[in-house]
């Protein structure tokens with residue numbers, strides 16, 4: 372079976388001339404389907420940059436990036452938007468949820484935005500996912516009233532809404548206390564085990580990383596371990 | 597797109613106070629638009645009814661009238677064309693045309709007339725007058741004689757004459773007195789003064805006398821036909837088109853009042869221009885208000901826009917969300933402003949009851965539909981810039997802000 376995600380010789384430079392910062396310097400990485408991988412590295416090492424490129428939110432300065440056999444460097448914005456919607460889920464550290472919408476509305480968003488309306492089927496799946504995240508009681512809660520841990524669990528549910536092959540989580544527990552962080556990680560492990568969804572989770576917390584089966588360390592713009 | 601509408605509505609209801617203020621601002625602009633429309637429209641009608649309400653809107657004149665008389669502003673006869681040299685031209689078959697003209701759409705009254713010049717004599721006093729023979733029963737069809745009577749009645753019968761207050765004063769005439777009226781053709785008859793009117797128009801009040809059509813026939817030796825047909829229309833502004841239609845129908849030279857009313861038209865035009873200017877200003881204010889408010893909202897919601905884009909919302913979807921917000925604000929503000937405008941116009945007297953000194957507001961000319969339509973279009977236009985800015989938000993920087 373071919374790899375789910377492949378990046379090779381990835382270069383990302385911000386700015387130009389004297390002020391240019393080379394964040395990624397020829398990074399290569401392969402993710403197989405069903406992996407649960409931690410992305411480690413000190414702050415500023417380029418973890419977020421790598422995740423946004425893998426998430427098709429940004430293009431690399433150089434190098435190749437493909438997923439599910441599709442060349443994502445060559446694709447245009449419209450194609451990438453649909454690809455993202457169908458195959459990639461995101462969990463961010465901050466600014467995760469739409470504050471004026473309920474937990475269920477947030478979770479149903481990726482499906483509703485594609486279908487042009489919030490269908491009953493989408494709501495049913497959203498409810499199931501929220502129940503699975505232990506948030507059955509919080510389905511119609513405005514997300515502004517949820518705790519940090521609850522918000523991140525809603526975000527995980529939303530990332531899973533369209534049954535993506537890959538979920539990218541950028542320091543999903545960075546803002547949470549130990550207990551809440553552990554709860555989120557436990558749920559991610561469970562989904563990964565039961566559904567085979569591939570997760571790539573950036574963190575600089577060794578404890579969190581130890582919960583993942585594979586660890587990738589980034590340093591100096593390349594994978595160092 | 598239903599889902600974009602849902603999100604747009606949610607965004608608007610999420611910050612209720614801000615949205616309410618914005619809608620109110622739009623409503624004020626629409627209110628001004630409606631108010632200006634009602635004022636300019638009412639004013640134009642008022643001026644028109646004052647100036648041309650009492651005149652014929654479409655006139656058919658016989659090819660050549662009575663021997664021309666040139667009169668100085670003081671009333672002295674300066675020149676008279678030699679009488680008898682040419683026969684007074686007549687509209688001989690007037691009787692057959694009148695039903696035809698009456699059937700034309702928009703015609704409310706038709707008045708066949710015999711007009712000419714004459715001399716009114718009372719004892720030693722003589723006044724030069726213009727004589728109009730009106731069909732009994734249609735005395736007030738064009739000039740509202742009935743409404744201007746100060747003494748007696750407008751009703752004309754055989755041997756009766758009605759004239760203006762100024763003329764009556766000049767000749768010291770009283771109701772019921774007998775006068776001698778001699779036509780320029782030399783025919784004279786004795787008439788009884790049966791009514792005195794005051795129109796406010798100096799010319800009419802000081803030198804016009806009205807007799808019945810049969811009396812005029814005798815005076816001007818015109819056993820049949822008329823010299824003039826005056827036509828009143830329901831809509832003043834339809835005069836050009838109606839005159840054309842009557843001309844086509846009868847072959848007669850029907851002339852609309854607008855011929856030779858250039859100054860009045862210019863004045864009304866200038867007034868309408870002022871109205872357009874003020875209304876455009878109101879619309880521009882609406883556009884700027886909506887644009888700035890939405891631009892602010894775009895900026896405030898950058899992280900959310902980034903999230904939506906990351907979740908697979910296309911740029912088009914983001915554009916629709918923001919344009920829909922603009923359209924909704926325009927629609928709400930438009931409805932509210934038009935409604936308030938209507939309510940504010942209710943206390944003003946109706947167009948039939950305009951009196952000098954009060955604003956001649958015409959509630960029927962508020963242009964409510966136009967105001968709402970233009971506001972919605974303006975608001976949509978205003979939201980295009982913010983919507984494009986929103987669509988260009990880079991999800992990466994927005995989310996990591």
Ligand SMILES: Nc1ncnc2c1ncn2[C@@H]1O[C@H](COP(=O)(O)OP(=O)(O)O)[C@@H](O)[C@H]1O
Pocket residue numbers: 385386392394412413414415416417418419420421
């Ligand atoms: N848009 C950008 N413009 C300029 N520099 C950037 C930008 N994004 C990230 N960087 C720089 O790239 C480096 C890596 O950032 P990041 O990928 O966020 O690292 P990490 O997530 O590992 O902390 C940092 O030095 C950061 O300042």
Ligand SMILES: [Mg+2]
Pocket residue numbers: 418419420541
């Ligand atoms: Mg980071």
